Amino acid sequence: MMTDFWLHPSLILIVGGLLLPLVPRSLKKAFLVLVPVLTFADVLSMQGHGGTYAVTHFMDWTLTFGRVDSLAMVFAYIMTLMCVIGTIYGLHVDRDVEHIAAWFYVAGSLGVIFCGDYLVLFLFWELMAFSSVFLVWFRGRKQSLGAGYRYLLVHAFGGLLLLAGLILRYQATGGDLSFGPIGVDNPTLPTYLIMAGFILNAAVPPLHAWLPDAYAEATVSGSVFMCAFTTKTAVYALARAFAGMEILVPLGVIMALYGVVYAVLENDCRKLLAYHIISQVGYMVAGVGIGTQLAINGACAHAFAHILYKGLLFMGCGSVLQMTGKSKFTDLGALWSRMPRTFIFTLIGGLSISAFPLFSGFVSKSMVIAAGFESHRLWAGFLLLTASAGTFLHTGLKVPYFIWFGKNNCSQETLDKAVDPPRNMQVAMLIAAFLCIFIGCYTPFLYNMLPYPQAAADFHPYTPDHISETLQILLFTALGFFLFLKKLTPEPTISIDLDWFYRMGGRGFYWLAKKPIQWADTCVGQAYQVIGLIPLMATAKFWSWFDWEAIDGVVDGLARNVQGLGAKLRNVQNGQLQYNIIYAMTFVALVLVIFVFAGS
Amino acid sequence: MIAKTIAFLRQRLPLVIRWCYVLLAAVVAWDIAFVDKEEAHTAVEHLPGFWAIFGFVACVLIIVISKWFGHLGIMAREDYYDD
Numbered sequence: 110m111m112t113d114f115w116l117h118p119s120l121i122l123i124v125g126g127l128l129l130p131l132v133p134r135s136l137k138k139a140f141l142v143l144v145p146v147l148t149f150a151d152v153l154s155m156q157g158h159g160g161t162y163a164v165t166h167f168m169d170w171t172l173t174f175g176r177v178d179s180l181a182m183v184f185a186y187i188m189t190l191m192c193v194i195g196t197i198y199g200l201h202v203d204r205d206v207e208h209i210a211a212w213f214y215v216a217g218s219l220g221v222i223f224c225g226d227y228l229v230l231f232l233f234w235e236l237m238a239f240s241s242v243f244l245v246w247f248r249g250r251k252q253s254l255g256a257g258y259r260y261l262l263v264h265a266f267g268g269l270l271l272l273a274g275l276i277l278r279y280q281a282t283g284g285d286l287s288f289g290p291i292g293v294d295n296p297t298l299p300t301y302l303i304m305a306g307f308i309l310n311a312a313v314p315p316l317h318a319w320l321p322d323a324y325a326e327a328t329v330s331g332s333v334f335m336c337a338f339t340t341k342t343a344v345y346a347l348a349r350a351f352a353g354m355e356i357l358v359p360l361g362v363i364m365a366l367y368g369v370v371y372a373v374l375e376n377d378c379r380k381l382l383a384y385h386i387i388s389q390v391g392y393m394v395a396g397v398g399i400g401t402q403l404a405i406n407g408a409c410a411h412a413f414a415h416i417l418y419k420g421l422l423f424m425g426c427g428s429v430l431q432m433t434g435k436s437k438f439t440d441l442g443a444l445w446s447r448m449p450r451t452f453i454f455t456l457i458g459g460l461s462i463s464a465f466p467l468f469s470g471f472v473s474k475s476m477v478i479a480a481g482f483e484s485h486r487l488w489a490g491f492l493l494l495t496a497s498a499g500t501f502l503h504t505g506l507k508v509p510y511f512i513w514f515g516k517n518n519c520s521q522e523t524l525d526k527a528v529d530p531p532r533n534m535q536v537a538m539l540i541a542a543f544l545c546i547f548i549g550c551y552t553p554f555l556y557n558m559l560p561y562p563q564a565a566a567d568f569h570p571y572t573p574d575h576i577s578e579t580l581q582i583l584l585f586t587a588l589g590f591f592l593f594l595k596k597l598t599p600e601p602t603i604s605i606d607l608d609w610f611y612r613m614g615g616r617g618f619y620w621l622a623k624k625p626i627q628w629a630d631t632c633v634g635q636a637y638q639v640i641g642l643i644p645l646m647a648t649a650k651f652w653s654w655f656d657w658e659a660i661d662g663v664v665d666g667l668a669r670n671v672q673g674l675g676a677k678l679r680n681v682q683n684g685q686l687q688y689n690i691i692y693a694m695t696f697v698a699l700v701l702v703i704f705v706f707a708g709s
Numbered sequence: 710m711i712a713k714t715i716a717f718l719r720q721r722l723p724l725v726i727r728w729c730y731v732l733l734a735a736v737v738a739w740d741i742a743f744v745d746k747e748e749a750h751t752a753v754e755h756l757p758g759f760w761a762i763f764g765f766v767a768c769v770l771i772i773v774i775s776k777w778f779g780h781l782g783i784m785a786r787e788d789y790y791d792d
Contacts, residue, residue, distance in 0.1 A: 373775035582764035589768030
């Protein structure tokens, strides 16, 4: 029974994360499952209790932490459910901080989903970026460090765009911070800046290259979290504020096709899946741009289905990486007899994303495409259907074929290590696979949750013409795949994407810092030695005398205390920026906890 | 059980392929003979087997265009970003 008391689900994850290191080892796994399950239960308890909760005042602003409505609920439901599945998948991970980073990341996402104003949104938006980056860094490879920093810098840029937009909007509207429909009919500079901040997180080209760069480099369980939260939280934010923004339709269609093209070229299975996130989020962005009830329902339904099947695909390919240490098609192949269960789970994910009848994508993707046709955007409908063929081509066919069948590129060591993953990983995949099929077979489960339930109830995906259309497209795509199999043989290459500009630009900056600036610094240093050092030594001698004679007695006691404190701080300040960030983030999380408690 | 089923099918691969062709033909035949196209959004959808042609052409175009694009210089050696 829900009362006026409202417990923010992010609080459970943040407090749970802070307590995790204190939990005895014997209870750790139970605690790891309990915290996300409690968070999910908290969200379930909100069903049918829409309203505004946890309103607090800070300086002149009214901050809303808990706006509960149908749009927020459908996203909160799937986010917390995915948190349960993702945590079960990562149960074998011993490193507490990896779980903490993942939970803080989900907490950031839930904070955005339930917030009612841009200030709270911004706070949680940044929490997401600053916690998820650890899921990349914890992979521990040299490349992970670089990918993590690039991820962080790009998101810091996106955050600045968002901040600039909300400040300008605050000024232009005379103090309006509310997070709702932004007025897409007369967009102004602040509208575009806020939209740019959102679409960067949704990975809309040309602001997308961070996604494949970071997700392919994340830890095995970290990528399962990352593939679900950042882009779909951005879709939620777009659906909340930018429904009907026309420019999102062509942007969404470009995304859908862009991801498909890069997926053809990709040799790393997790990077291929990452490119396909861009493609799939394209359908959602286009749906938001179309803006009709059916289209918004479609965007939400597709986000819901996508989180599950994409999580399942990342879990399947992650299992291969976990067990064999390989993720490139040119190092894999013919694993069907060694990892058969993982194959079946990945295949279910592939059939779901490809929108096969009886799988989840079929009942969600078709809503967006139907909305495109119904709003007389035939070009959008046809291009999105073309992208569907590409989806099946890569995720439904290329991924399973070149890992489990095809040419055996495995070394003996890879073959020896290739077995189905530990039980917890299989259980997580089983839950996700079951839900992918359940959603595809029993449509009311998802449709009743959508923001416009009546429009959803009027939509019937299982009509003969729709089934026939889908089967023809998919089965003849499969024919094309097998006829052109040689052309699709993976090549040991990487694909240059738009991150080239900042990766090479960064090198230019590094050169600038190393050569001309270093030279200038050396010159200044030498000049200082000549001009500055002699007077400095004279002054130092005087102060040394003064210190010896007068101050030592007073200060000695104080110095001992400072020394003690310094020794403690030295443990914290070990010179690694990543750790400084995690301490700062923990501090921010604590402040959030205090604020939300004050408001509830 | 999964591995055994796959092994069983692999041993009979020519037969499996033949059945796949039968399935493709059956889907197109069902579309032409029985599926009501009243809800079609465009005239081209009334062409017999339109979506089969659409799927096949889309697949081929995606492969050909992507590979052409990739070989323009987008696909680079794996150590491209290494110093």
